[in-house]
Amino acid sequence: MTEAYVSEAMNLDRYKEDMDKLTSHRQxxxxxxxxxxxxxxQKQDTQKALARLERFCHQVSKGLTSLTFDERQQLLRLVTERITVENGVARxxxxIPPDQDNLRNRYPEPLEGPA
Structure with missing residues (x-):
């Protein structure tokens, strides 16, 4: 097509129109x-997220039975974003922390008791 334009077998308007069509077809x-x-x-991202979740669940399940009540509360605070109750249904x-370095409270709570 470019050769046809260069050899003047095609005018500029026709050349532009044909090139636009070719570009559109390519897209x-x-x-x-x-x-x-x-x-x-997306599949790779999902697989990575699932692997992180499985690792987290495995880490938690390894020591969950040996945790004290206070340690279990701390764990729940680490993984709980928000609790809402609507029409008698709790949500x-x-x-899930993205990695072990982020195992901390997202919103630190004030400590109660003597300082």
């Missing part, structure tokens, strides 16, 4: 591949 052909790539990235939103 249409590339779209499914981009969608597949996005699905693969507990939790958060």
């Amino acid at each position: 249409e052909f590339d779209r499914p591949q981009r969608e597949v790539d996005q699905c693969q990235r 507990i939103d939790t958060v």
Whole structure:
């Protein structure tokens, strides 16, 4: 097509129109591949998140039975984001720490008792 334009067998307006069509067709052909790539990235992200969740659950289950009452409360504070009650139904939103370095209270609570 470019050769036709260069050899003046095609005018500039026709050349631009045909090039726009080709660009549009290329984008249409590339779209499914981009969608597949996005699905693969989402799948990888999901697999990584699941692996982190499984590691966290395994770590928690290893020592859960040996925790004292206070330690269990501390663990619940680490993973509880918010508790809401609506129409007599409690909803507990939790958060799983992304890694072991982030095992801390997201919202520190004031300590009670003598200082």
